[in-house]
Amino acid sequence: MSLLEIEKLRLSIGNFEVLRGVDLHIDQGEVLGLVGESGSGKSMTALTLMRLLPELARTSGRVTFDGIDILNAPEAAMNKLRGDDIGMVFQEPMTALNPVKTIGEQVAEGIRWHTGANRKDAENRARTMLDRVGLPEAKFPLSRYPHELSGGQRQRVVIAIACALQPKLLVADEPTTALDVVLQAQILDLLRDLVDERKMGLLLISHDLAVVADMADRVTIMRHGEVMDTGETARILTEKKHPYTRQLAEASMHVPARTPRFVPPPLSPPDKGEGDADAATGSGSSVPGGKLIGKSSASTSPSPSWGGARGGGAPSQRDAAQSSRNAQTGPLLVLEHVTRDYAGRRRSFFSKPEPFRAVRGVSFALHEGQSMALVGRSGCGKSTLARMILALDRPSSGSIRFAGEELTTKSEAELRPSRRNMQVVFQDPYGSFNPRHKVERLVAEPLHLLELQPSRNEKRQMVAQALAEVGLSTADMDKYPHEFSGGQRQRLSIARALITRPKLIVADEPVSALDVSIRAQVLDLFADLNQRLGVAYLFITHDLMVARAITDQVMVMHEGEIVERGDTAAVLDGPQSEAGRMLVAASPDLDRALARRRAAASI
Numbered sequence: 001m002s003l004l005e006i007e008k009l010r011l012s013i014g015n016f017e018v019l020r021g022v023d024l025h026i027d028q029g030e031v032l033g034l035v036g037e038s039g040s041g042k043s044m045t046a047l048t049l050m051r052l053l054p055e056l057a058r059t060s061g062r063v064t065f066d067g068i069d070i071l072n073a074p075e076a077a078m079n080k081l082r083g084d085d086i087g088m089v090f091q092e093p094m095t096a097l098n099p100v101k102t103i104g105e106q107v108a109e110g111i112r113w114h115t116g117a118n119r120k121d122a123e124n125r126a127r128t129m130l131d132r133v134g135l136p137e138a139k140f141p142l143s144r145y146p147h148e149l150s151g152g153q154r155q156r157v158v159i160a161i162a163c164a165l166q167p168k169l170l171v172a173d174e175p176t177t178a179l180d181v182v183l184q185a186q187i188l189d190l191l192r193d194l195v196d197e198r199k200m201g202l203l204l205i206s207h208d209l210a211v212v213a214d215m216a217d218r219v220t221i222m223r224h225g226e227v228m229d230t231g232e233t234a235r236i237l238t239e240k241k242h243p244y245t246r247q248l249a250e251a252s253m254h255v256p257a258r259t260p261r262f263v264p265p266p267l268s269p270p271d272k273g274e275g276d277a278d279a280a281t282g283s284g285s286s287v288p289g290g291k292l293i294g295k296s297s298a299s300t301s302p303s304p305s306w307g308g309a310r311g312g313g314a315p316s317q318r319d320a321a322q323s324s325r326n327a328q329t330g331p332l333l334v335l336e337h338v339t340r341d342y343a344g345r346r347r348s349f350f351s352k353p354e355p356f357r358a359v360r361g362v363s364f365a366l367h368e369g370q371s372m373a374l375v376g377r378s379g380c381g382k383s384t385l386a387r388m389i390l391a392l393d394r395p396s397s398g399s400i401r402f403a404g405e406e407l408t409t410k411s412e413a414e415l416r417p418s419r420r421n422m423q424v425v426f427q428d429p430y431g432s433f434n435p436r437h438k439v440e441r442l443v444a445e446p447l448h449l450l451e452l453q454p455s456r457n458e459k460r461q462m463v464a465q466a467l468a469e470v471g472l473s474t475a476d477m478d479k480y481p482h483e484f485s486g487g488q489r490q491r492l493s494i495a496r497a498l499i500t501r502p503k504l505i506v507a508d509e510p511v512s513a514l515d516v517s518i519r520a521q522v523l524d525l526f527a528d529l530n531q532r533l534g535v536a537y538l539f540i541t542h543d544l545m546v547a548r549a550i551t552d553q554v555m556v557m558h559e560g561e562i563v564e565r566g567d568t569a570a571v572l573d574g575p576q577s578e579a580g581r582m583l584v585a586a587s588p589d590l591d592r593a594l595a596r597r598r599a600a601a602s603i
Contacts, residue, residue: 104142152378
């Protein structure tokens with residue numbers, strides 16, 4: 001008998017049928033990957049197993065866990081199972097954590113409740129579990145609150161809560177979506193170790209086929225509430241006999257067709273004593289310790305390197321013309337020695353708090369029409385840097401110029417013209433919308449930045465045009481955010497960012513929460529807007545596949561510093577810094593994962 005057996009499971013909410021006869025099973029010590037597009041029923045299958053369904057839900061079929069009939073078990077029995085025998089890692093860590101409780105208290109809470117341990121013993125076990133998921137007490141005291149952690153760090157806390165009681169079955173719903181690739185590899189190794197050590201069953205829900213190929217013994221692929229394909233992972237993802245399986249595999253490797261608009265302008269060699277040629281071209285060369293030769297810092301020349309592409313080659317006439325235009329207009333965005341310090345904590349009553357430096361002397365430039373990626377591990381300072389570029393936070397020192405104007409000294413009123421030309425696409429589109437407002441009002445929000453306010457009819461026409469540019473219709477203006485899929489909501493975010501016709505869009509992990517097919521559509525949209533409208537992008541991402549697919553150049557950030565920069569292909573194919581090499585080595589790769597599985601099976 002399997003640890004978990006689901007047979008002919010049907011789920012309806014109101015008049016909508018969510019699951020249609022789902023069959024799957026998990027044995028002890030086995031990893032099952034559950035894959036599918038948004039709305040396919042993956043998460044609802046997990047919530048049915050946990051009995052965390054809305055009141056109007058109706059179920060039929062059979063769900064058996066360790067001999068217990070889940071669908072007919074009383075709530076008291078489910079309370080004992082949840083968190084103890086069945087653990088769950090939810091996709092969105094901030095909604096899974098209590099904002100008014102410390103992380104140590106939240107991990108220890110379940111230990112005390114289920115085992116009866118005293119507070120001291122529970123805290124010691126919590127400390128050990130947090131250390132195992134990469135949050136050692138020396139850097140992350142148990143007294144920290146969720147808002148003091150990055151998204152990836154919060155996800156590690158959620159994983160620690162789920163694994164603290166050594167459950168027989170762990171349900172992991174997109175457990176590594178918010179994590180950088182290095183930490184993702186560490187967490188997946190941790191989950192694999194837990195499966196091997198404790199013979200724990202693992203239901204891994206993911207849209208990342210490379211992760212599933214690397215982790216899962218078997219895979220089940222769902223669409224519209226039904227199982228489309230199931231079987232041994234390497235065979236299913238290698239043969240791709242089912243059309244839908246083939247479609248997902250192709251989407252996961254999708255690269256938009258695009259011609260880079262940006263060509264680095266020719267720069268004069270620097271004067272002697274101001275760095276070498278690599279600093280002027282932004283070649284991305286590095287020195288021991290991951291520092292760039294010629295990288296701007298407080299002790300070098302005040303002129304930042306402009307991030308030119310690595311590698312030589314004679315430019316075409318088109319490239320030469322574009323290069324000439326770039327040289328004439330100058331950079332759109334220039335950062336010089338930007339630093340951001342935050343107040344630290346007191347170590348004792350009489351000691352002064354030591355400041356924490358989140359960003360350390362960052363210098364770079366971004367030209368009109370250029371698409372640049374900022375990659376790095378969770379907590380390295382990427383989002384802090386983005387907030388300063390968007391003038392949502394002010395640097396402790398340094399200069400930020402946008403379209404030739406200094407931003408750091410401007411008041412909120414003086415920033416309005418710059419804000420018209422600089423917009424943002426957030427990682428979580430649903431969290432960035434007011435759920436009570438309709439699409440017309442949400443997309444039109446940035447229009448208040450315009451000097452001449454459009455009339456109601458003009459505003460409606462502008463919203464309709466923005467929606468059309470992202471592949472949505474005029475009829476969508478009268479809908480609410482909850483009526484759209486995750487991919488459609490991200491399109492709404494992009495439409496809102498486009499409506500003022502900005503010169504720069506800062507996209508903070510814009511596709512990390514999307515399934516592979518929707519991600520391919522959104523990346524195509526970004527590429528198309530760059531080609532048609534000449535919008536410059538700063539992509540903040542931990543997904544190197546996204547950086548490779550959509551950007552001209554890439555910067556690698558590590559512990560608040562830019563340690564490598566240059567042409568995207570050159571940096572990702574041959575990283576020179578240690579941080580870059582770690583990111584590339586840990587990045588999931590579907591073909592590589594399948595090759596490892598086939599090699600292991602042949603031994």
